[in-house]
Amino acid sequence: MKSFVSIPKDSGFTLHNIPFGIFSTASTPKPRVGVAIGEFVVDCNLLAIKSLFNGPILRQHSEDVFSQPTLNKFMALGRPAWQEARRRLQDLLSEENKTISGNEILMKDVLIPLTAVKMHLPFTIGDYTDFYASKEHAKNVGTMFRGAENALMPNWVHLPVGYHGRASSIVLSGTDIRRPNGQKKAKDGSIKFGPSEKLDFELEMAFVVGKGNALGESISIQNANEHIFGVVLMNDWSARDIQAWEYVPLGPFLGKNFGTTISPWVVTLDALEPFLVEGPRQNPTPLPYLEDKESGSYDVELEVSIKPEKSNEETVVCKSNLKHMYWTFKQQLAHHTINGCNMRPGDLCGTGTISGPTKDSFGSMLELSWNGQNSVTLKDGSERTFLEDGDLVTIRGMCKKGEIVVGFGSCSGKIIQAK
Amino acid sequence: MKSFVSIPKDSGFTLHNIPFGIFSTASTPKPRVGVAIGEFVVDCNLLAIKSLFNGPILRQHSEDVFSQPTLNKFMALGRPAWQEARRRLQDLLSEENKTISGNEILMKDVLIPLTAVKMHLPFTIGDYTDFYASKEHAKNVGTMFRGAENALMPNWVHLPVGYHGRASSIVLSGTDIRRPNGQKKAKDGSIKFGPSEKLDFELEMAFVVGKGNALGESISIQNANEHIFGVVLMNDWSARDIQAWEYVPLGPFLGKNFGTTISPWVVTLDALEPFLVEGPRQNPTPLPYLEDKESGSYDVELEVSIKPEKSNEETVVCKSNLKHMYWTFKQQLAHHTINGCNMRPGDLCGTGTISGPTKDSFGSMLELSWNGQNSVTLKDGSERTFLEDGDLVTIRGMCKKGEIVVGFGSCSGKIIQAK
Secondary structure (H helix, E strand, C coil): CCCCCCCCCCCCCCCCCCEEEEEECCCCCEEEEEECCCEEEEEHHHHHCCCCCCCCCCHHHHHHHHHHCCCCCHHHCCCCCHHHHHHHHHCCCEEECHHHCHHHHHHHHHHHEEEEEECCCCCCCEEEEEEECCCHHHHHHHHHHHHHHHCCCEEEEEECCCEEEECCCCCCCCCEEECCCCCEEEECCCEEEECCCECCCCCEEEEEECCCCCCCCCHHHHHHHHHHHEEEEEEEEEEHHHHHHCCCCCEEEEEEEECECCCEEEEHHHHHHHEEEECCCCCCCHHHHHHHHCCCCCEEEEEEEEEEECCCCEEEEEEHHHHHHCCCCCCCCHHCCCCCCCCCCCEEEEEEECCCCCCHHEEHHHHHCCCCCCCCCCCCCCCCCCCCCCEEEEEEEEEEEEEEEEEEEEEEEECCCCC | CCCCCCCCCCCCCCCCCHHHHEEEECCCCCEEEEEEEEEEEEEEHHHHHHHCCCCCCHHHHHHHHCCCCCCCCHHHHHHHHHHHHHHHHHHHHHHEHHHHHHHHHHHHHHHHHHEEEEEEECCCCCEEEEEECHHHHHHHHHHHCCHHHCCCCCCCCCCCEECCCCCEEEEECCCEEECEEEEEEECCCCCCEEEEECCEEEEEEEEEEEECCCCCCCCCHHHHHCCEEEEEEEECCCHHHHHHHHCCCCCCCCCCCCEEEEECEEEEEEHHHHHHCCCCCCCCCCCCCCCCCCCCCCCCCCEEEECCCCCCCEEEEEEHHHHHHHCHHHHHHHHHHCCCCCCCCCCEEEECCCCCCCCCCCHHHHCCCCCCCCEEEECCEEEECCCCCCCCEEEEEEEECCEEEEEEEEEEEEEECCC
């Protein structure tokens, strides 16, 4: 299957992908639904107005859901609608279909250059949960915070450990992140106040719930993928000094909730299907409600780069892969709802930092510098243990398997100085 | 100041109080803003339509904000608008003012018996945070979970420890609570799955943010009360066996997020002002951003009762007081935003369990039964260590000072059996 839109070699926005997002333009400033292809955004709202979604579900709903300023209403329609939309868009954008490609005026209106659009948060997030699903990350952080003997808590191999995060401070890629002030414990034991001196990124991905469940009901692992709309890149910015002092016994709070960045394009699970792989072997075997006979890990190559403010060059400081994650999205969702907790369309669940087994695959400065003991050298010669003001941090994600390419684009944010 | 509406002796919905809520009626099922007085709801939407809010702010905004199905838009107007509304309603409901009392038809339309209305969640909650602000509770739980030596963590006296909770599962008083299933560790060390056997209540109050702050900005302690709209009763239902197994190192998760109940009527800080008292002495002196020269504690008498399904009698199992809380609302809000975390109208911040110094003031069954060691005897002769199916738990709150009475009404929920 080939598109009439030319797809640059390094683009992950292929005809197979069809990631969903919310965009606006200078001429039409109302945010609305679009999908990315190559270097263009396809205006789904305009296609809906032209009655070009002719499938059984979207024929009735496309004008309503694609005119919305968030994906929530579209997502709430459920997976059959998501699949119908993706297939129809693949058809309309294929070489064979002349509906758009054979109509110059329509093509000009529907295909808008990515450089000409403003992207918006793709969905309204009701609740945000962050898991802790990479065993390597949990071990690394545990070793630094509690010593090697207490690194991995006994519960970790039995359930996907997670905690609630802050929804209000989730921002779109490109938003500056202000270095937070806060309390920290100095080496001499005194309590200090001031800007964080251990500001960090966390390489994460996150899935967004498309279809929810009622309070008191659960989502089974077999049914989980019917509820997960898609996946984004996420940077869970962390202030390690604030976090280390505050986090016992109720978990991270101000060390995390000053900002979390997500990428603008949501890649659907259907687009990711070719990249399903076996994840790490789970030992002990999880309880039945977490047991899954089918694969649930995805082979997504991830990298993190830092570009200092005064440099033109970015340096890749970490190369990891989503497949290192021990607990799958399906397991996370089944666990989250096993007690009857209700999910709503737009709820976001982060993976936790995705660290791999090798040192260059550690997904945070905390791990790369081993809490400041070793510095990382950037291409401009400067050294980092944690982030400095002006640093631009960019996460990228890409899947490749034979001819099939699916990319997540990028998720970036620049550190600005504390108040 | 006296109202023409007769206020029963045991009612906390006095002319001084004027608590805000969202109600609907069989004849007008659209939820809208009302205030409670005695045994009646005052329909603020109808007063607005009749142009009876004639102050400088509400003259322009009352029709819009009081017709909404949540308080969020009214709260976003800020404290001058809240004060204007309360004063105007006190005036309209006073003996002296004949606008309503002298107009039989208007009076019948505006004053609706509490028994004839359906109450709704008073605000849309974007983010929910739960603090841990009673020293007695933190000590009690810490002792049981970690032993007496590690009971109170070193950070506890330096900052209001808090964590993010789940907004989606916050329900209105009167909603049944389903006993959650989950993982727990048996005494023999094996991992079991099933209904929680240690289901508990937590006696809490919570403040709701009326006016927010931008991401990257902070709310100072001096300015905090301009951002806090009011206070409700809250029951932070907890499954202690699930919580004990899951909570390290990232805090409570499924042990809490299956349900949290709040009372329908929001009592404003202005109504609570006569009940300001000195709180516990804070030692060490907090850092400057948490230091407050003015009182911030309130004298609110609280009690919790349990009524078994087959009994007609409820038994008061706990009598506590909000004044025991170590960290004030103002300190909680100043701390929450010191890192630039943004608050939005409708964000809810719980106090954590409000336990006092004496055994009968402990605000949870975990503490009352000392983790199941001692049982509590109810009036029907049955014994409780934790909650049983069919138990109706009710929290009540009341302030009295001379002639001035302010009540919170009640916050109740019944346990129904696990799926």
